Amino acid sequence: MSKTPLLNWIESNRGKNGFGESLVDLLGFACAEWLRRCRGRVLSKEAAFYIFLSSHCGYDVGEWATHPEDYAEKIADFCEKSKELPLPEAISVDFPEYLDLRGVVCPGNAVRARLALAGLPEGFRIKIALDEGSPIENVPQALVADGHNVVFREKKANFWEITVVKRGSM
Numbered sequence: 001m002s003k004t005p006l007l008n009w010i011e012s013n014r015g016k017n018g019f020g021e022s023l024v025d026l027l028g029f030a031c032a033e034w035l036r037r038c039r040g041r042v043l044s045k046e047a048a049f050y051i052f053l054s055s056h057c058g059y060d061v062g063e064w065a066t067h068p069e070d071y072a073e074k075i076a077d078f079c080e081k082s083k084e085l086p087l088p089e090a091i092s093v094d095f096p097e098y099l100d101l102r103g104v105v106c107p108g109n110a111v112r113a114r115l116a117l118a119g120l121p122e123g124f125r126i127k128i129a130l131d132e133g134s135p136i137e138n139v140p141q142a143l144v145a146d147g148h149n150v151v152f153r154e155k156k157a158n159f160w161e162i163t164v165v166k167r168g169s170m
Contacts, residue, residue, distance in 0.1 A: 023068035050119030
C-alpha cells in the first residue's frame with residue numbers, strides 16, 4: 001500500500017521547526033472542512049476545532065493538539081477520514097457551552113482551554129470543568145492572562161466549574 005501525500009509530508013518534515021504547529025493547523029482545517037462538507041457551515045479552523053474538542057465524537061483532538069508530534073499519523077488519518085466519512089453523530093454545529101477538562105493534566109488543560117476560547121465568538125460565555133489542585137489554580141490564571149474574564153467559580157463534589165467570558169478585540 002502506498003503512502004498518502006500527507007504521510008509523505010509528515011515523514012519528510014518530522015522534527016523540523018514549526019512541525020507541531022503545522023499539524024495543529026492541519027487538524028483545525030480538517031475539522032472546518034468536515035463541518036463545511038457535511039453540514040454546510042463555514043467556520044474558522046479555531047471554531048471548528050472547538051466544536052470537535054467539546055464533543056465526545058471518538059476523536060481525541062484535544063490530546064492530538066496538545067502533543068501533535070506524537071500523534072502525527074492519527075492526525076493524518078483524521079484528515080483523510082474528514083474527506084469522505086459522514087460527520088460523527090456527536091458533532092453539532094452549535095458552539096457547546098460546556099467544556100469538561102477533568103482528567104486532563106497540566107499544562108494540557110490550559111492549552112485545550114486556550115484553543116477552545118480561540119474558536120469562540122467574542123463575548124461567548126462557557127463553563128469549564130476542572131480538577132482540584134493545580135488545574136483550578138493554573139487554568140483560570142492562564143485565561144485571565146490572555147484577557148478573558150473568569151466571572152464565576154463553583155466547587156462541585158470533586159471538581160471545580162468556572163465560567164469564562166471570551167475577551168473582546170483588543
